[in-house]
Amino acid sequence: MKAEGIVCKTGRRFKATTNSRHNKPVADSTLDRDVQREQPNQAYVGDITYVPTREGWLCCTCLFSSTCAPKSLRAGL
Numbered sequence: 423m424k425a426e427g428i429v430c431k432t433g434r435r436f437k438a439t440t441n442s443r444h445n446k447p448v449a450d451s452t453l454d455r456d457v458q459r460e461q462p463n464q465a466y467v468g469d470i471t472y473v474p475t476r477e478g479w480l481c482c483t484c485l486f487s488s489t490c491a492p493k494s495l496r497a498g499l
Contacts, residue, residue, distance in 0.1 A: 462487050 423429075459465050468485040 466485055466487055470483050473480045
């Protein structure tokens with residue numbers, strides 16, 4: 423490996439980026455994790471994640487109406 427210039431890529435250390443110990447107001451959970459609704463557009467669920475790429479960070483977002491979310495997703499909500 424040394425002769426070919428191949429080196430091991432070491433993993434980055436985990437860095438916590440969330441500060442949960444703050445004095446700022448936090449929104450109430452009005453749904454209290456109950457997103458099952460009888461009609462469309464009564465409740466939405468979503469998520470945001472960031473993926474590192476060679477060109478920078480990629481922001482991936484998902485937003486579903488709880489009545490049209492895939493069945494496998496609804497089971498975990």
